[in-house]
Amino acid sequence: MTETRPVKRQARGRQRIADILDAALALFAEHGYERTSTNAIAARAGISPGSLYQFFPNKDAIAEALATRVVEQMRAAHAAAFDLAQVTELTLDQLIDKIVDPLISFNVANPGAKVLLANTDMPADLRAATRPLHEAVVSRVAAILQARIPTLTAAEQSLTAMVAVRIVAAMMPPIVAAKGAERQALTGELKKALHGYIAPIDRSR
Structure with a gap:
């Protein structure tokens, strides 16, 4: 019995x-990052604030x-x-679909993620907490660009990826908030914006 207790506690x-x-x-x-308190998080999780602080010292850590x-x-x-081996075989519009659609699906299923991705109301000194998320997305897009347009320098890949991700981040909150035809329309406009930005670079490959 004593051996199973630590496992159960874990x-x-x-x-x-x-x-x-x-x-x-x-x-x-529901409320944004700034207006969400640790007490509210504890209440939603069905625990006391003291129990929450056993796992996380503050909201930044969460x-x-x-x-x-x-x-x-x-x-x-x-x-x-998809995998990186496919990106050279796709049209630009197909590639944009492959990149954008999973992001939108994920954010619709996890609407709070848009706060982390877009930093919609996080104070500047707290944005470091979500930097790994931004870096991971930018790195993924940069890797796609490298596979598709190998003539780009590493600096060009990073800059293009960063701008593309910023475009997506700016549009993600209204897309997630919308429904039905409105969401489809906003998604179409996002894809048009990305196509317009990337097409001149993509034609150079």
């Missing part, structure tokens, strides 16, 4: 962390843990969509 601890992160992501979607989880989930979403 399992409960992992579940408690998952509950806290799920609660935080939902509240970020945001950082969420960013790490979101990075892993977004990588999985893109990995399931």
Whole structure:
């Protein structure tokens, strides 16, 4: 019996962390980062504030843990969509679909993620918590550009990827908030913007 107790405690601890992160992501979607308190997160997770602080010292730490989880989930979403070997075989519009559609699907399923991706209301000194998320997305797009347009320098790849990700980040909140035909229309406009930005570079390959 004594050997199983630490395992059970560890399992409960992992579940408690998952509950806290799920609660935080939902509240970020509903109220934004700035207006969400640790007390509200604890209440949504069904625990006391003291229990929350056993796992996370503050809201910044929760945001950082969420960013790490979101990075892993977004990588999985893109990995399931396509691999880098395919990018040279696709038209630019097909490529944009392959990049954008998993991002939108993920953010619709996890609406609080848009706060982390877009930094919609996070103070400047807290944005470092979500930097790994931005870096992971930019790195993924840069790798796609490298595979598709090998003539680009590393600096050009990074700059183009960063701008493309900023375009997506700016459009993600209204896309997630919209429904039905409006969401489709906004998604189409996002893809047009990306096509207009990338097409002159893509034609050079």
